[in-house]
Every structure is written in structure tokens, then in C-alpha cells.
Amino acid sequence: xxxxxxxxxxxxxxxxxxxxxxxxxxxxxxxxxxxxxxxxxxxxxxxxxxxxxxxxxxxxxxxxxxxxxxxxxxxxxxxxxxxxxxxxxxxxxxxxxxxxxxxxxxxxxxxxxxxxxxxxxxx
Numbered sequence: 009x010x011x012x013x014x015x016x017x018x019x020x021x022x023x024x025x026x027x028x029x030x031x032x033x034x035x036x037x038x039x040x041x042x043x044x045x046x047x048x049x050x051x052x053x054x055x056x057x058x059x060x061x062x063x064x065x066x067x068x069x070x071x072x073x074x075x076x077x078x079x080x081x082x083x084x085x086x087x088x089x090x091x092x093x094x095x096x097x098x099x100x101x102x103x104x105x106x107x108x109x110x111x112x113x114x115x116x117x118x119x120x121x122x123x124x125x126x127x128x129x130x131x
Contacts, residue, residue: 011097012105016118017022017059017078017115017118017119017122018056018059018060018063020111020114020115020118021055021056021059021060022056023074024052024055024056024085024111024112024115025052025053025055025056027104027107027108027111028049028052028053028085028108029049029053030044031045031048031098031104031108032045032048032049035069035092035097035098041097042090044088044091044092044095044097045097046093047084047088048085048088048089048092051081051082051084051085051088052081052083052085052088054077054078055078055081055082055085055115055119056078058074058075058077058078058081059075059078059119059123061074062075062078068126068129071126072123072126072127073126075119075122075123075126076123077115078119079083079119079120079123082084082115082116082119083116085112086109086112086113086116089105089108089109089112090109093105093109111129
């Protein structure tokens with residue numbers, strides 16, 4: 009059930025969660041923004057948790073289901089990041105924001121590929 013892409017997504021989703029935690033601390037401490045950042049914290053850390061759970065899946069269907077949830081959480085995280093950027097809470101010109109947006113796009117692509125492959129192999 010695991011291949012090289014899965015190992016990559018485990019590492020990428022964990023590193024992304026760490027960056028999201030750092031951003032959450034910045035937003036709550038420096039910007040006093042608690043609502044949007046809390047949503048981002050939840051979805052951004054949930055990606056890796058679901059990817060990690062998928063590694064212990066009891067079936068291909070279970071694996072695809074967990075990865076699908078991770079994919080949805082990744083898309084939600086991108087939404088919150090864009091909302092924070094476009095509302096002015098985070099500065100789009102800062103390299104960390106660009107890195108986060110690049111990383112979430114990469115994570116979404118990988119998860120989409122994993123889910124599609126898993127669904128096609130299950131048919």
C-alpha cells in the first residue's frame with residue numbers, strides 16, 4: 009500500500025503542520041487574530057494526522073478514505089491561507105507565505121494523485 013510518494017507525503021504534511029503552527033503563533037501573538045488562524049491550525053495539522061493514520065490502514069478502501077480526508081483538509085487549509093493573505097493578516101510579499109502556498113499546492117497535487125491511483129487500483 010505504501011510507495012515512495014506516500015513517504016514523501018508523510019514528510020511534507022508533517023513539515024507543513026510545523027509551519028502552520030508557527031504561523032498560528034505569529035497570528036495569535038502579533039496580530040491578535042484568533043478565528044481564521046484557529047481554522048487554519050485545525051485543517052493544516054489535520055492533513056498530516058490523516059496521512060499518518062492512512063499508513064496503518066486495514067484495507068485499500070480505508071487507505072484511500074484517509075488520504076481523501078487529508079486531501080479535503082489540504083484544500084481547506086489553502087482556503088484559509090488565501091483568506092488570511094487577501095484580508096491583509098499575512099503579507100503575500102513575505103517568503104514564508106509564498107513557501108506555505110507553494111507547499112500546500114504541492115501537497116494537494118500529491119494527495120490527489122494518491123487518491124486517484126488508489127481509486128483506480130480498487131476498481
